[in-house]
Amino acid sequence: MGQTACYYFFGKDPTFALATVVPFGLNTRQMNAWLTQAGGEQMLNDFFKSYNVIGWTGGNTTAQMGGWFRKEIKTVEDLKGLKMRIAGLAGDVMSKLGVVPQQIAGGDIYPALEKGTVDAAEWVGPYDDQKLGFVKVAPYYYYPGWWEGNAALHLLVGLDKFNALPKAYQAVLRMAAAETNNWVTAKYDADNPKALRVLIAGGAKLQPFSQQILEASFNAANEVYAGLTAKNETFKKVYESQMAFRKDGVLWDRVAENTYNNFMARQSAANKI
Amino acid sequence: MGQTACYYFFGKDPTFALATVVPFGLNTRQMNAWLTQAGGEQMLNDFFKSYNVIGWTGGNTTAQMGGWFRKEIKTVEDLKGLKMRIAGLAGDVMSKLGVVPQQIAGGDIYPALEKGTVDAAEWVGPYDDQKLGFVKVAPYYYYPGWWEGNAALHLLVGLDKFNALPKAYQAVLRMAAAETNNWVTAKYDADNPKALRVLIAGGAKLQPFSQQILEASFNAANEVYAGLTAKNETFKKVYESQMAFRKDGVLWDRVAENTYNNFMARQSAANKI
Numbered sequence: 001m002g003q004t005a006c007y008y009f010f011g012k013d014p015t016f017a018l019a020t021v022v023p024f025g026l027n028t029r030q031m032n033a034w035l036t037q038a039g040g041e042q043m044l045n046d047f048f049k050s051y052n053v054i055g056w057t058g059g060n061t062t063a064q065m066g067g068w069f070r071k072e073i074k075t076v077e078d079l080k081g082l083k084m085r086i087a088g089l090a091g092d093v094m095s096k097l098g099v100v101p102q103q104i105a106g107g108d109i110y111p112a113l114e115k116g117t118v119d120a121a122e123w124v125g126p127y128d129d130q131k132l133g134f135v136k137v138a139p140y141y142y143y144p145g146w147w148e149g150n151a152a153l154h155l156l157v158g159l160d161k162f163n164a165l166p167k168a169y170q171a172v173l174r175m176a177a178a179e180t181n182n183w184v185t186a187k188y189d190a191d192n193p194k195a196l197r198v199l200i201a202g203g204a205k206l207q208p209f210s211q212q213i214l215e216a217s218f219n220a221a222n223e224v225y226a227g228l229t230a231k232n233e234t235f236k237k238v239y240e241s242q243m244a245f246r247k248d249g250v251l252w253d254r255v256a257e258n259t260y261n262n263f264m265a266r267q268s269a270a271n272k273i
Numbered sequence: 274m275g276q277t278a279c280y281y282f283f284g285k286d287p288t289f290a291l292a293t294v295v296p297f298g299l300n301t302r303q304m305n306a307w308l309t310q311a312g313g314e315q316m317l318n319d320f321f322k323s324y325n326v327i328g329w330t331g332g333n334t335t336a337q338m339g340g341w342f343r344k345e346i347k348t349v350e351d352l353k354g355l356k357m358r359i360a361g362l363a364g365d366v367m368s369k370l371g372v373v374p375q376q377i378a379g380g381d382i383y384p385a386l387e388k389g390t391v392d393a394a395e396w397v398g399p400y401d402d403q404k405l406g407f408v409k410v411a412p413y414y415y416y417p418g419w420w421e422g423n424a425a426l427h428l429l430v431g432l433d434k435f436n437a438l439p440k441a442y443q444a445v446l447r448m449a450a451a452e453t454n455n456w457v458t459a460k461y462d463a464d465n466p467k468a469l470r471v472l473i474a475g476g477a478k479l480q481p482f483s484q485q486i487l488e489a490s491f492n493a494a495n496e497v498y499a500g501l502t503a504k505n506e507t508f509k510k511v512y513e514s515q516m517a518f519r520k521d522g523v524l525w526d527r528v529a530e531n532t533y534n535n536f537m538a539r540q541s542a543a544n545k546i
Contacts, residue, residue: 024546027534029301029335029462032455037463062302063529125529144533175448178455182305189302190310193521196528206528214536218545243546248466250534250541255469255479256336256398258534260417261300261523263487265531268523272491273297273516 001157003058003180010088014228015235017089018242019044019055021148023221026242028060028150028185030249035152038245043238054162058155058177059184062192066142066209067122068113068134073142073209076216085109085121089224090147096220106132113137124151126195127188141204146217153184274430276331276453283361287501288508290362291515292317292328294421296494299515301333301423301458303522308425311518316511327435331428331450332457335465339415339482340395341386341407346415346482349489358382358394362497363420369493379405386410397424399468400461414477419490426457 006019018025026034034040035057045054067086073079080098091101102118112118114137121138122145123129135141155177162170200206209217229236267273279292291298299307307313308330318327340359346352353371364374375391385391387410394411395418396402408414428450435443473479482490502509540546 024537024540027530027537029458033459033462036456036459063533065529126525144529144536146533146536149533149537175452179448179451181455182451183309185302186306186309189306189522189525190518193525196525197521208532211536218540245463246537247541247546248470249462250537250546252399252462252466252469253534254538254541256338256417257300258531258538259481260336260419260422261526261531261534263417263419263484264297264300264422264519264523265527267297267491268520268527273520273523 001155001161003153003155005151006055006154006156007088013047013234014089014232015047015238018235018238019154020152021150022239022242023090023093023147023224024218025149026246026249027253028062028152030245030253031060031150031152032057032181033249034242034245039241040238040245043241047234047238048156049159052159053156054159055154055156056174056177057152058180059153060181060188061124061128061151061153062185062188063125064145064148064151065122065125065129066145067120068129068138069120069140069142070113070116070138071119072140072207073120073213075210076213079213082120083118085112085118086147090122092224093147093217093221096223097216110134110137122147125188125192126199127191130195130199135199135202135204139203139205140207141199142207142209144209146209146214155180274428274434276426276428278424279328279427279429280361286320286507287362287505288320288511291508291511292427293425294423295512295515296363296366296420296497297491298422299519299522300526301335301425303518303526304333304423304425305330305454306522307515307518312514313511313518316514320507320511321429322432325432326429327432328427328429329447329450330425331453332426333454333461334397334401334424334426335458335461336398337418337421337424338395338398338402339418340393341402341411342393342413342415343386343389343411344392345413345480346393346486348483349486352486355393356391358385358391359420363395365497366420366490366494369496370489383407383410395420398461398465399472400464403468403472408472408475408477412476412478413480414472415480415482417482419482419487426453428453 007017009016048055076097083100083102085102085104086094087103094101104112109121110132113121229239280290282289321328349370356373356375358375358377359367360376367374377385382394383405386394386407502512
């Protein structure tokens with residue numbers, strides 16, 4: 001039994017990435033809804049079966065930041081030749097824009113940024129990033145992390161062991177995953193704002209990715225998906241289900257939720273809240 | 274034991290409203306985070322104690338719509354004298370803008386709108402509104418429902434009965450609330466988009482509230498809060514905790530989450546997803 005982000009196993013099969021998040025994929029609530037209401041969980045467990053595990057989402061670290069850069073990145077041109085610590089599918093998308101993706105373990109990122117072995121690195125968001133101290137060596141802190149509009153963690157259990165459990169114990173595991181799902185998102189939503197304040201006080205220069213960079217990344221992501229769906233039937237099936245959900249989910253988000261959040265954002269910018 | 278929106282008991286004490294949502298209050302994720310990570314649940318249970326109940330959030334129907342109007346509402350002037358089915362704190366805020374709030378049970382809203390006994394009515398969002406058929410008699414469907422940026426339901430249990438339960442049974446109740454919390458939000462996020470499509474096909478005219486109306490409502494809400502905090506110590510304590518959380522929560526939301534959602538909204542508007 002373990003809790004993990006399935007996209008770490010992207011190398012075995014890119015379908016694993018769809019269990020966590022893919023570039024320009026679902027946001028946190030859309031991911032929960034797709035998993036539990038639109039057949040996502042069942043589809044993933046059909047896929048997990050060949051690895052002899054079963055799982056449920058158990059924690060989501062929410063929309064992430066775009067990472068730490070030693071220099072300002074204003075245009076797609078600025079990305080060319082940039083060495084960036086970024087993994088998995090996001091790395092493949094970045095490659096199409098000229099970035100040279102680097103795979104570096106969490107603990108090795110700081111010295112690599114300090115020495116200039118890499119020019120940029122993405123990790124998670126303010127709460128986790130603060131602990132690693134990147135602000136001191138790469139102060140430009142970009143957003144949003146378009147490769148992680150959410151980040152669903154999974155509680156994975158050996159399928160044979162799970163099937164051998166009494167029904168009540170199976171229910172306990174599923175409920176523990178559900179409770180963890182609430183708790184992790186709530187914790188990140190409570191701790192990220194505090195960490196962001198500390199980071200800004202410590203010199204972080206918050207910068208949005210330009211619309212040009214976001215558009216180019218979006219198009220590059222679609223090219224990567226075209227390649228993957230052409231050669232992997234399982235990926236194609238799960239991807240298409242997730243993207244159909246995205247289409248409707250974003251359409252609805254544009255109405256009540258996003259308009260409300262945008263109004264509150266304007267009130268915040270005007271120091272009225 | 275029951276599941277309810279505590280704001281229905283607003284008449285007993287306005288503090289109950291803070292357990293569900295107040296105008297221009299938290300969004301769904303902020304509410305979950307305030308409840309479980311920032312002392313909200315504890316503060317509410319201290320308050321619930323005098324009613325001999327204990328509770329936890331168990332379901333959130335998310336940001337709501339602004340309701341159904343027989344005519345277009347463009348300015349604050351258009352609200353004057355408008356008879357609207359709207360309850361609780363939101364009704365008090367609307368009063369300040371000249372609206373005449375009406376209390377009508379769900380099943381009686383349709384005939385009242387049809388006869389013109391009321392000019393407008395708010396209910397929930399597409400999924401619930403569709404069932405009541407308002408589109409046929411009041412086609413202007415406004416958003417966002419600024420009085421319900423989220424709508425937290427509570428699982429309430431008699432305190433003495435809860436305390437008498439074995440620890441494992443207490444845990445089962447709390448886990449059931451957590452699982453329901455995930456499930457209800459996911460269900461609304463999955464079903465609202467479908468219902469919205471049906472409503473639009475059926476003639477609903479989607480309209481955003483103007484910035485002028487939102488601003489005036491925001492200011493009116495603050496006047497209502499000033500009155501309530503001046504005369505109710507418990508309300509003041511819980512309100513201030515919730516609003517401090519709102520300030521930080523929106524500040525963070527403006528960075529990764531909202532920027533991501535806004536980009537996806539633009540891609541949706543451009544038919545790219």
